[in-house]
Amino acid sequence: MKIRKGFITATGINYSGTLPKIRKNPNQLQPIYEAVTNALEALKLLKDKYNIEIKGEVIIKLILSKNLFSKEDDTYNFNEIVIEDNGLGFEDSEFERFIALNDCGKGFSNKGSGRIQFLHFFDKTVFKSVFRDSSSPTGYRQKEFTLSKSKPYLDKNSIINLKEDEEIKSNKSYTVLSLKNPLSEKDESFLKSLTTNEIKENIISHYLAYFCENRNQLPEFTIQQIVDNELKENIKIVSDDIPTPDNQKDIDIYYCKMSIEDKSIQKTDNKEMLNLKSFKISKNKLQKNGLKLTSKGEIAKEIKLESLLSDDFIEDNRYLFLLSGEYIDKCDTDTRGDLNIPTKEEFKKNYTETLFNEEVILLDEIQEKANRVIENLYDEIKTKRDNKLDDIQKLKSMFLLSDETLNSIKIGLNDSDDKILEKVYQADAKLVANKDAIMKQHIQQIENLNPAEEDYEENLRVQVDELVKTMPLQNKAALTHYVARRKLVLELFDKILKKQLEIQKTNKRNIDEKLLHNLIFQQSSDNPEKSDLWLINEDFIYFRGKSEGQLNQIEIDSKKIFKQDFTKEEEEYLHSLGENRKIKKPDVLLFPAEGKCIIIEFKNPDVNVGVHLNQINRYASLIRNFSEEGLQIDTFYGYLIGEGITAREVKSFDGDFKASYQFDYLFRPSKTIPGENRSDGSLYTEVIKYTTLLDRAILRNKLFIEKLTK
Known part of the structure; x- marks a missing residue:
């Protein structure tokens, strides 16, 4: 279906009311990330659709202009950011998906609202895209359209203005995306001070998992600074910038099926093999530890990493673990990240006796087996974890911390003692607040009892029993802190008498x-x-x-x-x-x-x-x-x-x-x-x-x- 030029008016949605509900991302680089994600997706789509082996290219241009103070303090005015790729381009099918605000069909973790970040950051986002078209005599067409939430657009209940859709002579497809006129002074100030190296470091950090998995087939990434139409800086992201795996392990994951006798889940003799790659990366380059499933070379789903919290680091390094395999590729769906691998809970919930012979790989089994392997890959992780568990046991004994509270909080390898105690006391405070609210409810219910009713005595007994159950729990946290302090004082008293304090060992006078x-x-x-x-x-x-x-x-x-x-x-x-x-x-x-x-x-x-x-x-x-x-x-x-x-x-x-x-x-x-x-x-x-x-x-x-x- 050919879409007419001009404002593309939405049906079934009111942009003026909908756009404010989609939050502006606090990361000022988010529009660049959205554009790069689209570029990577376009490269993949070109290869998948036409089976063309080309060297993919992604070019990020930071375009600036000189001002009166440029010579003195090396500052410039921001003009625009341009992202170019030689991918599929906006064919009609892709353009139709683009104009559907809530479309989730593109994949690559795209939920359809990423384009809204362009609207929140910039007054105008201009697309110029050349793409293959078999119905065109030249074999190619070009679309040019603008994305904006300015008044002329919203007055027509539109965010897209299609300015051109014409046949064109070309020998390749490509897209040029231009981000113009920042809506915020703060964003403009950030963008004009941005450097090519900062863009490179952030792109590597943001797409590190993708780069690690695809280090031998990366698109050619170029980042340029252009001042008054003159190329000032030109740097690239190359495979040497991407870390290599420290370890690779093949992991056997067994199929499971439901027992028809007792409805329990049992492992079978059939199995699949997954490959686990592990990376030790500087914390300056890897913002979060992670264990991720990859499908066809791209991140598909993140699962729980048990050995480390996301922010933990050891000797200034963090850790990335990537699981891949033909089985994961086969389980991929049209929506990237939505793998058809059920959890135990989902498998039980959807089980019917007609499927009692069905065998599946469960996400829980993948997660459990991968984490067991990871525990033995790095001695420093195991040592650090064991030491942290010892520290927690000492704090538990010293401050009389409850297992219930400790099990309810997440403790990182780099959490100091005071941070752990802060988390414990915050969890205790929430528990006490919850019990206070329950106590209030019981007291109000007691106040509403009517002594004249026949079941008054029974109702009173029930309410009193519930109140008595709640009160010890409500008071336990405060009592624990009180007694724990006394325990510490007793230990300090004992150490003074045994002359074990450092001040007693180093002070010349008897104090x-x-x-x-x-x-x-x-x-x-x-x-x-x-x-x-x-x-x-x-x-x-x-x-x-x-x-x-x-x-x-x-x-x-x-x-x-x-x-x-x-x-x-x-x-x-x-x-x-x-x-x-x-x-x-x-x-x-x-x-x-x-x-x-x-x-x-x-x-x-x-x-x-x-x-x-x-x-x-x-x-x-x-x-x-x-x-x-x-x-x-x-x-x-x-x-x-x-x-x-x-x-x-x-x-x-x-x-x-x-x-x-x-x-x-x-x-x-x-x-x-x-x-x-x-x-x-x-x-x-x-x-x-x-x-x-x-x-x-x-x-x-x-x-x-x-x-x-x-």
């Missing part, structure tokens, strides 16, 4: 006491809630308090506990014997309730704790006698913590200390704190080893950790 103090309650902090005082007692994190604060500066509810005005006699005592007792710094002071104070002192693990038994007594005495009248603290609890502790040594300093019935610590039930012009106070004291604290804390957290790691 063990400082490390332990800061681990439990950061020095100078006044926020026990953010401390790890739970290592001593779970309740301590809920009290008000201060770590290493001067006695005369410590506050409760914004009020200083120490008096600000002292009698002459008090001043003399506070500064006697060369001391300034006002600025003494207890390691930790906590205030659990009115009239009560907890005093904690840390000692270096190498120190004999017995010689420091009176230190807490002195702090208690100062607070009892010099605190503000309104505070009147009279009940004290002291914790002297170190490692150099023996029962005999402690008792030799103070015979009132007794050994505990459980764990390795000593306690003194009560010690009088004399009051000066005030009633006496009392002090309960424990002398505890750091290792005892660790054992206590491990036991307290053991149940949570065991529950979460089951």
Whole structure:
């Protein structure tokens, strides 16, 4: 059917409404890719239709013009990009497909809407195509047409204007495509700064799989820069630019059939042979790892590569795997990429007893067998994968990560620990959000129950049961993070005691006491809630308090506990014997309730704790006698913590200390704190080893950790 010249008006489609729904590709090179894809397809069609063996040619011309600043800064104005090929050309059948917006029949992964990218990027796309025509006296005809979404076109519900369709003298077919007048200033700026080398590198990268498969029969690719009609640069893509396979393996894939007895899929003795080619390519040239089926030398379908995520790389290389074979070629359909190779699920779904003898190759079998072979092709992939699995197991143990969450996320070989944890916590957050929504639904359903209905009790029981099932799942993620942090603190505590931290090995001074103090309650902090005082007692994190604060500066509810005005006699005592007792710094002071104070002192693990038994007594005495009248603290609890502790040594300093019935610590039930012009106070004291604290804390957290790691 001969198509008349002029605007080609669409029927059954409104371009003004349809074009905006097809998104503009964010890749500014996409129009060039679309043109090159069309050129490769035209070359293939010419060979298939006329059985002509010619040297295919694809020429990309970047056409620029000089401006006032070209000499100074080597910049130019953009004129157009031209892509030429010596393929089939726009014969009538091809042109009819082209004008059908949603046609999917061209193949080469063309879904019919690629031409819309020309419209989104450029005001005018001009085609001049010469093609064979047996009805023409000359044997050739020429079509010239323009693609545009400008107002004159859309007013006629058209995007194509056929300007010429005439007989012409020629000895070959070809197509010249010109991309003119970028619609976006950003795109124009990009195009005028584009270089021939950048075009070459991107073309190779974009079509790398095709080039690898066809390296010995590539079209002649030429890329030119033309400035004011003068050829400035002329470079080519040659076979040496294309990587060669590292490995080739033949793989046997067995046919499968459905068992008529139990409807299971069983392998038969029949098989097909596929060839696997593997390429190790610089990550700068290969953007994604991939495992792809090829048909007749072209990429037909991508299947799952299990050893690597698409973005993984090893020593700056990525990996491409291409599967080919006569069987894949036979399974190709008119729509490129739509192979007639079913999955197990599709085979089961479409199975009927009339087909019980049918044998097929399943996509799942190809994917599974190929991945098993790939695992053994590169030692570095296997080593990297094994190391990553070890890292994941360590993170799982350290942070109590669940198998359910780990199995739900994709972890790359190059993912750092923090990236893995980020993915885990994001997955947990989605799970918690989902459970929150379910909980809300159950609560709303409970609110809507009517006690007057006969089945009220049964409905209530059902809703409560469902709510109870949901709540533990909803809270597990938060609890896991909480307990995992405690587990890390316990491990760090143990390492400090065993002097395994790098800072302990390299520092000339003994800083063990400082490390332990800061681990439990950061020095100078006044926020026990953010401390790890739970290592001593779970309740301590809920009290008000201060770590290493001067006695005369410590506050409760914004009020200083120490008096600000002292009698002459008090001043003399506070500064006697060369001391300034006002600025003494207890390691930790906590205030659990009115009239009560907890005093904690840390000692270096190498120190004999017995010689420091009176230190807490002195702090208690100062607070009892010099605190503000309104505070009147009279009940004290002291914790002297170190490692150099023996029962005999402690008792030799103070015979009132007794050994505990459980764990390795000593306690003194009560010690009088004399009051000066005030009633006496009392002090309960424990002398505890750091290792005892660790054992206590491990036991307290053991149940949570065991529950979460089951």
